[in-house]
Amino acid sequence: MSAQSQYNYNAMQMPPDGPRVPRRTPMACQFCRGRKLKCDGVRPSCANCNRRGFPCVYVPVKPLARAGENWLIGGSSCGVRSYFIATRNIRLHKITGGQLAAKNVLMIQPMPSFVTTFPGIIPRLEATGMFRSSAHQAPNHIIMNEKYLPGQGIMPHQDGPAYHPVVATISLGSHTAFHYYRYKAQDANSIDVEDGRIIDSTPVLSVLLEPRSVIITTGNFYTSYLHGIQELTEDTIVANDGINQPKFEGLDTTIANWKMLAGSETRSAVMTGGTLKRGVRYSLTCRDVENVANIKSFLNRG
Numbered sequence: 596m597s598a599q600s601q602y603n604y605n606a607m608q609m610p611p612d613g614p615r616v617p618r619r620t621p622m623a624c625q626f627c628r629g630r631k632l633k634c635d636g637v638r639p640s641c642a643n644c645n646r647r648g649f650p651c652v653y654v655p656v657k658p659l660a661r662a663g664e665n666w667l668i669g670g671s672s673c674g675v676r677s678y679f680i681a682t683r684n685i686r687l688h689k690i691t692g693g694q695l696a697a698k699n700v701l702m703i704q705p706m707p708s709f710v711t712t713f714p715g716i717i718p719r720l721e722a723t724g725m726f727r728s729s730a731h732q733a734p735n736h737i738i739m740n741e742k743y744l745p746g747q748g749i750m751p752h753q754d755g756p757a758y759h760p761v762v763a764t765i766s767l768g769s770h771t772a773f774h775y776y777r778y779k780a781q782d783a784n785s786i787d788v789e790d791g792r793i794i795d796s797t798p799v800l801s802v803l804l805e806p807r808s809v810i811i812t813t814g815n816f817y818t819s820y821l822h823g824i825q826e827l828t829e830d831t832i833v834a835n836d837g838i839n840q841p842k843f844e845g846l847d848t849t850i851a852n853w854k855m856l857a858g859s860e861t862r863s864a865v866m867t868g869g870t871l872k873r874g875v876r877y878s879l880t881c882r883d884v885e886n887v888a889n890i891k892s893f894l895n896r897g
C-alpha cells in the first residue's frame with residue numbers, strides 16, 4: 596500500500612450562506628468529478644475513493660462570506676472579539692461547550708450566539724456531513740485560537756482521544772500554511788520528540804488554508820498523524836510549472852489543495868509563484884466531545 600493510500604484526508608470550504616436547501620443528489624467528491632464517476636457522496640470517504648485508498652475530498656461551493664468573517668472577528672458587539680475582551684483572555688481560549696473534566700467528560704455550557712446564529716458556524720459544519728458519525732452529529736466544543744500574529748505558529752501535535760476523531764478548523768483573517776506530519780525513527784531530520792517518538796520534519800501533506808475556509812481532519816490524519824503551523828511571517832510558493840505541482844519553498848510536499856483555492860492572490864501564487872504575507876489569523880477548532888454532563892447533574896451524582 597502506498598503511503599498516500601493510508602491517509603483519509605478531507606478538506607473543504609464552507610457551504611454558502613443562507614438557509615440550507617435539502618440536496619436531492621449527493622455532492623460528488625473531487626476525484627469522482629475529475630474522472631466523471633458516479634459518486635455516492637458518502638462522508639468521510641466515498642466508495643470509489645475508499646476502494647482505491649485515495650484521500651476523499653469534497654469541496655462545497657462557496658467560502659464563508661466576508662460579512663460573516665467580519666461579524667466574527669471585526670469587533671462587533673456580538674462577535675468573538677467582544678467575548679475575548681469580556682473574558683480577558685489573550686491567546687488560547689475555549690470559547691464554548693464548557694470545560695473538559697475527568698475522564699474526558701465535557702461539562703456542557705451553552706454556545707454563544709455567534710456560533711449558533713449568523714454566520715451559522717454550527718449549521719454549516721453539520722451541512723458538510725463530516726460530523727454524521729459523531730455522538731451529537733455536530734461540534735459541541737469550540738476552541739478559539741486568538742490570535743496568530745505573523746511569525747507565530749503551532750508545534751506539530753495531535754488533538755488526542757478526548758474528542759470524536761473529526762476536527763473542523765476554520766481560518767479567519769489571514770491565510771496560513773498547515774502541515775501534517777508523521778512519527779518516524781530517529782535521524783538527522785528529526786524535529787521533535789514527543790513521548791519518546793520522533794516527528795519527521797518533512798510533512799506528509801501540506802495545505803494552504805485561505806481565510807474563511809475550513810479544513811476537516813479525520814481518520815488516520817486525526818488518529819495517527821500530527822498537524823502544525825510553522826512560525827513564518829510569509830509563505831513563499833514555488834509555482835506549478837506544468838510538471839511539478841506547487842510547493843511551499845523549502846518543502847518537497849505538493850500543496851494538496853492548490854486546485855481548490857478561491858482567492859485571486861492565493862490562486863496566482865500557486866500558478867505563477869509568489870510570497871503571501873501572513874496577517875493576523877484567528878482560528879476556530881470545532882470538535883464533538885462524546886461524553887457530556889451538565890454541572891447540575893454532575894453535582895447531584897454526588
Ligand SMILES: O=C(O)CCC(=O)C(=O)O
Pocket residue numbers: 738740749754764822877878880
Ligand atoms: O489554528 C489552527 O489552525 C490549529 C489549531 C489546532 O491545531 C488546535 O487548536 O488544536
Ligand SMILES: [Fe+2]
Pocket residue numbers: 752753754822
Ligand atoms: Fe490541533
